[in-house]
């Protein structure tokens with residue numbers, strides 16, 4: 077069941093919804109006339125309509141009447157209010173994609189009944205079509221639902237499939253990961269300034285180095301450790317820098333960050349149950 081020809085409804089027209097709408101239209105997976113959006117902010121709706129040509133509807137009930145694939149693009153705190161509002165209007169053609177942090181497929185099934193639900197943990201880089209997303213199926217979702225959800229999130233980056241119990245780990249790694257990378261980049265830029273580079277130049281070099289390293293891993297398919305060894309000559313400059321990274325505990329600090337974020341994600345999920 078491909079996405080083409082289906083109707084997609086975004087409940088919430090915020091930052092993530094806009095990124096997905098623009099990715100979907102650019103990738104020609106679906107036309108704007110098959111996309112519907114609801115949001116309490118009418119100015120926001122007008123903007124989305126002007127920019128992307130999508131249909132905007134007055135409320136979430138109208139949205140459920142217009143679309144079969146319902147994308148929950150609201151903050152986790154408003155999910156229950158939305159589910160109670162739409163429950164009576166759900167029929168067997170509907171299914172749900174949710175990417176609200178901490179909201180499980182079981183939570184949505186408990187509210188809406190035996191409905192296919194696919195849950196996604198994505199990240200902010202969707203905004204520049206370089207998102208890292210992981211999806212997990214609920215009890216009633218079939219392969220075709222997962223396939224469509226993959227198509228949607230591929231339009232804004234990479235997608236993998238995992239068991240739902242691993243989504244907290246995904247949150248700890250790639251969900252929170254952009255912030256870790258920003259801090260590493262900021263530190264490198266400051267370091268460049270410390271050794272005498274103008275900030276603008278230090279920033280350009282740092283960002284390109286980060287991007288280049290990511291592309292080297294992706295495009296060569298080589299293990300990062302091997303790529304690191306290839307540029308670390310005996311007694312050289314990189315070896316001197318690497319020693320300091322090890323001495324400062326960079327690896328264990330990053331591991332601790334991912335573990336702490338994973339545990340925090342589990343705690344938040346528990347609270348939202």
Ligand SMILES: NC(=O)c1ccc[n+]([C@@H]2O[C@H](COP(=O)([O-])OP(=O)(O)OC[C@H]3O[C@@H](n4cnc5c(N)ncnc54)[C@H](OP(=O)(O)O)[C@@H]3O)[C@@H](O)[C@H]2O)c1
Pocket residue numbers: 087088089090091092093114115116117120136148149150151152154157158175176177197198199200201
């Ligand atoms: N942004 C990210 O990088 C990112 C990454 C991963 C996951 N997520 C998840 O994606 C979801 C959306 O995030 P976002 O950044 O797009 O948030 P956002 O920009 O705040 O968008 C949410 C939109 O939903 C609207 N809304 C509020 N109550 C509503 C209701 N009852 N019915 C319909 N719409 C309603 C909000 O309107 P008002 O502003 O007027 O309240 C807002 O326009 C969240 O659950 C978040 O956890 C976001």
